[in-house]
Amino acid sequence: MYQVLLYYCYTPLASPEQFREEHHRLCLDLDLRGRIIVAAEGLNGTVSGTRENCAAYMAAVQADPRFAALEFKVDEVPAHTFQKLHVRVKSEIVHSSLHHVRPHEKTGQHLSPLEFKALKDRDDVVVVDVRSDYEYNLGRFKNAVTLDIENFRDFPERVERLREFQDKKILTYCTGGVKCEKATAFLLEQGFENVYQLHGGIIKYGIEAGGEDFDGQCYVFDNRVAVDVNSVNPTVIxxxxxxxxxxxxxxxxxxxxxxxxxxxxxxxxxxxxxxxxxxxxxxxxxxxxxxxxxxxxxxxxxxxxxxxxxxxx
Incomplete structure (x- = not known):
């Protein structure tokens, strides 16, 4: 049996190139496949491998004190969901054009899946999808506000559309959480005060809250393309x-x-x-x-x- 690991961590890395070399070798030794991005601001990846090798990888990563806050989202799959392994150094761990934002210093308040579920339908709350259009067209939370984004780097240009909700609690969500860290940090910078994010994203919400009220499927960045997360009231949109x-x-x-x-x-x-x-x-x-x-x-x-x-x- 195999597993897919989805994870990220915003943490300063003094030598991204050196870290990439060491991390690449670790992944090769464990026969992991997938896409990993290393940057001075942290680590972001999705990999697949056997249960044993994934367990060894998670233990090795979590043994590094720089990744004390890193949390893995784990899914069971019958085989590798990637053909190759890519470990690359980039300027950001998610392409946002928000190079100045430091999520590890200041970001929106994290909500557990059950906390998000309890808040999302209140009158003083607006739920905001920060993903790209092809993702939210496949699946999104009921009544979520979408921002007509082709790529996450467009997000800063769409923030003014949220001004009408400035007196409400803004609950953001994405696939695994990595985009929300920067999105909420930017919203706080722009003067929004009550800013929250779904910790662990849609994937964790599916695991811990049954995916309730997430309509459609969740787009994922591996060979599966899309996965079902709603086991409570699923639908196709x-x-x-x-x-x-x-x-x-x-x-x-x-x-x-x-x-x-x-x-x-x-x-x-x-x-x-x-x-x-x-x-x-x-x-x-x-x-x-x-x-x-x-x-x-x-x-x-x-x-x-x-x-x-x-x-x-």
Whole structure:
């Protein structure tokens, strides 16, 4: 049996490049696969591996006092959910354009899933989704305010839309919590006072609160694409891009020059061979459609040694 680990931690790292080298070797030794971002502001990752190797990884990370506040969200899966391992140094652990924000110093008040559940429907509360449009179109909390965001870096430009709620408690949420840390820190900087965030995000809410009132599915950044989190009152809110019938099946357009991320039911997927439109279906560069609508990069007989050598090259 395998597991998927979702985690982040805002904490100062004096030597991100050195940390990346050491962390990459740890992941290679444990045969973990996934995407990990290292920055001077901290660590953010999603990896998959066997239960034993994931347990060893979590123990190694949590033994580092810099990550005392790090919390893993753990999901059981039948196999690896990634083809490769990438450990990269970037300027931020989530691309936000808010380089000056320091969530480890000041951020919105954390709410446990049960605290979030108890507050979310009150009249003096507004729930705000800080994720991208393709994520909240697939699934979101009932009555949540969305901000027409194509990428999280657009968030600062959308904050003025929340001014009408400035006298209310603002409860933000995202997939695992990493975006909310910066979003709420920025809201506080902009003069908002009653700012909160769902600790652990949608994934933790599904684990600890049954996902109640989260409509649709939660988009995840691995080969599963989307997962069910609501075991209490589930529903489907997304509709097929082509026929407009309810569909929670998310695909990438088979035309690589389009690559649109959108819902497409199985029937329309077959009809258009995985494309989002007839024009894309007829494009000469259209990728072969295998019925899934996902096109993960193949491993090309990837091995840990080759991975490290190619990175250093």
């Amino acid at each position: 997304s509709r097929c891009h082509h026929c407009q019938q309810p569909s929670a099946r998310l695909i990438n357009c088979a035309n690589p020059h389009c690559n649109a991320h959108l819902p497409l039911c199985e029937s329309c997927g077959s009809l258009l061979e995985g494309a989002c439109s007839e024009a894309c279906a007829e494009h000469p560069d259209k990728r072969p459609y295998d019925g899934t609508g996902t096109y993960p990069k193949l491993s090309n007989h990837y091995t840990p040694a080759q991975g490290l050598a190619s990175y250093r090259a």
